[in-house]
Amino acid sequence: MRARTWIVALALINTTPAVLAGTCEATSAKTHTPLVELYTSEGCSSCPPADRWLSTLKGRDNVVALAFHVDYWDYIGWKDRFAEPRNSQRQRDWARQTGAGTIYTPQVLVDGRDARAWRGGDPLSSAQTNEPATARIHLRADSGATGTRLNAQVSAPPDRAARLIVARFEHGHQSRVEAGENDGRTLHHDYVVRDWEVHDLPASGTLDTQLQFLPGERTGGFAAYVEDARTGRILQSVALGDCT
Secondary structure, X not given: OOEEEEEEEOOOOOXXXXXXXXXXXXXXXXXXXXXXXXXXOXXXXXXXXXXXXXXXXXXXXXXXEEEEXXXXXXXXXXXXXXXXXXXXXXXXXXXXXXXXXXXXOOEEEEOOEXXXXXXXXXXXXXOOOOOEOOOEEEEEEEEEOOEEEEEEEEEOOOOOOEEEEEEEEEOOXXXXXXXXXXXXXXXXXXXXXXXXXXXXXXXXXXXXXXXXXXXXXXXXXXXEXXXXXXXXXXXXXXXXXXXX
16 A cells, blocks of 8 residues: 655635645555556547446555547547547557557556456456565655646666656546547546656666646546566556645
8 A cells, every 4th residue: 555645735726626736745555556557539439338447446545547548549530639649659659569469449458468357357356466566656746726746756676677657647527429439428537647758767777857747627646657668567656646
């Protein structure tokens, strides 16, 4: 279970729910915390069940979850407003890196491995949650009306060719789809990735970096994880909710 310390909590100073103020921090657990990545699209008729499954992970502090909306289904009639070309490229990079034959939606990855067991099963049952973590991540967020300044301190095995990925995610999004495969449906989304950055770790395996994120549209938080750049395996992950 990750450690979490609230340093100060200030009153909301804006009527926009996602404009928060305060300072908070989180440190990754001593054991491995699995990362779940969902690649999804509002233009994909088979994706809503996966979106709903991902929402069931809310409230669990022993897993980190993210939903990357991809843009390669936009052409069939409905443009997913959460989709980004770089999200699609991340999925393609994963396939090339791991030798996977194809990419698809909805695709669930657990710690960088394809996990189809979400359909009626538990893809987290095989995650190595009791193993000692091979990386450590500490996040400190300072949030205000202009956004969030996030400090990330990372340590990982030296010369591992590792990289840190930090994503801003949001909960509670809703879309009324008016075209394409989901025409007429109202879709609900949690863990929606709105922005993300990648920072390579130096050969020493330690990194101390500052990141800046604009105010969110809705409340959510930040997810940070260390990835082996050669294999795509996730060494460790941690999530930090918005400071309130």
